[in-house]
Amino acid sequence: MNKYLTLFASLPIAVQCGEVVWSGLFDSSASVADFDKWSFSNPVGAWQWYIHGNAKTSTYLGLSKDFKNPADTSDAQGVRITIDGTAFWEGQDMERSELIPQTSAQLGSGRLFYHFSVKTDTTNAPNPKFEHQLAFFESHFTELKYGRLSGDSATEDNNLRWMVGGQTKWSTDLEASQWYNFAYDIDFDGQTVGLWASNGSAPLTEVVTGVKASTSTNSADWHVGQLRLPNGGTDAQAEDWFWSGVYIEKGPITTSIAGPSAGQGQGESAAAQPQSSAPSTSQVATSQAASASPASSSTMTVEQASTSVSTSASTTSPAGKQAAATSQTSTPVIQQLSTPSAQIPSQTPAHTPEPTPVPAATPSAGGDGDDYDDDDEECEDEDGEDSGDYEEDC
Numbered sequence: 001m002n003k004y005l006t007l008f009a010s011l012p013i014a015v016q017c018g019e020v021v022w023s024g025l026f027d028s029s030a031s032v033a034d035f036d037k038w039s040f041s042n043p044v045g046a047w048q049w050y051i052h053g054n055a056k057t058s059t060y061l062g063l064s065k066d067f068k069n070p071a072d073t074s075d076a077q078g079v080r081i082t083i084d085g086t087a088f089w090e091g092q093d094m095e096r097s098e099l100i101p102q103t104s105a106q107l108g109s110g111r112l113f114y115h116f117s118v119k120t121d122t123t124n125a126p127n128p129k130f131e132h133q134l135a136f137f138e139s140h141f142t143e144l145k146y147g148r149l150s151g152d153s154a155t156e157d158n159n160l161r162w163m164v165g166g167q168t169k170w171s172t173d174l175e176a177s178q179w180y181n182f183a184y185d186i187d188f189d190g191q192t193v194g195l196w197a198s199n200g201s202a203p204l205t206e207v208v209t210g211v212k213a214s215t216s217t218n219s220a221d222w223h224v225g226q227l228r229l230p231n232g233g234t235d236a237q238a239e240d241w242f243w244s245g246v247y248i249e250k251g252p253i254t255t256s257i258a259g260p261s262a263g264q265g266q267g268e269s270a271a272a273q274p275q276s277s278a279p280s281t282s283q284v285a286t287s288q289a290a291s292a293s294p295a296s297s298s299t300m301t302v303e304q305a306s307t308s309v310s311t312s313a314s315t316t317s318p319a320g321k322q323a324a325a326t327s328q329t330s331t332p333v334i335q336q337l338s339t340p341s342a343q344i345p346s347q348t349p350a351h352t353p354e355p356t357p358v359p360a361a362t363p364s365a366g367g368d369g370d371d372y373d374d375d376d377e378e379c380e381d382e383d384g385e386d387s388g389d390y391e392e393d394c
Helices: 002-009 032-037 268-272 319-325
Strands: 019-023 047-051 061-064 078-083 095-101 111-119 132-137 142-146 159-164 167-173 180-187 192-199 205-212 222-228 239-250 300-302
Touching: 032 047, 032 061, 078 095, 078 222, 111 132, 142 180, 159 192, 167 192, 167 205, 222 239
Parallel strands: none
Antiparallel strands: 019 239, 047 095, 061 078, 078 239, 095 222, 111 180, 111 239, 132 142, 132 222, 142 159, 159 167, 167 300, 180 192, 192 205
């Protein structure tokens, strides 16, 4: 199995629309034990696995066909990522279980689409009293957040929100058993980021476009999983998030939730993609600052520029380690959530986006929150080619 993971994880995959430059998809033979084969001295497979607590890997990760979005036919399995009262990494006070791409590919040049789907359940549901950081970069230039943002006066917040530079640009009320599908539309050269989103099996739709951002990555600092801040008190109960359809492509964007190799997720042909994520049917609502149109059964809210500063907490290990390891490794939106910043400077507020309609929307003011600053290991970036402009969707 390792020979497949190592070989395919390093090669671009030809797809129906864009070109996959890194894939975190799982074939039917992938197992939790495969994650433990990776180390900084043995960088095999598609994922780095080192940010977690001291319990066995199966406590924090699980693979199953039941963990993926049924509409995703490129994945044979989805991944359950769990945090609990043991998930403290290197003495930090944050609960963390995170996977990071293992690759030599350039993931920070040109225009790229970072795809993933997420779902929660009524069992081991996330606690809305805590701020959760999901699918984030080390600098937090863009990320998802769930729960009460650090510094907010509310007691809890059930919003799942997409943020750019600490400002909420889109949000929706998180519903258990709903699959939320996303693609970060990142122009690393043009320094902008947008969002594509949908629910369940619906194709991705562009909901926020062209937000100015300090886009950057060393190709080994995109964290797929959960970091929960300790701002909600004490709660050791396990929380599960399910991930599927995790891959990065050059455009034109693949909008189908079936994924880049539709129909191949049931057999060995998907061996090219080791451990990844898993989404299910979700309600995503989008409220555009000016307009919105139906497309799903829930209410997403596109945020106007709301202010917030990112703060975060040291998240990774020594830079030397990682460099050696690999060359990259609705309820409508809550009222103003202001929070101080810690180590990450606030980024230039983006202009108010003009999103494309998705579901029926209701404008709302965005909340802000602090991000703990992550001091993950760093790798040297490699030069990559600009992928150009993409006018055609798949």
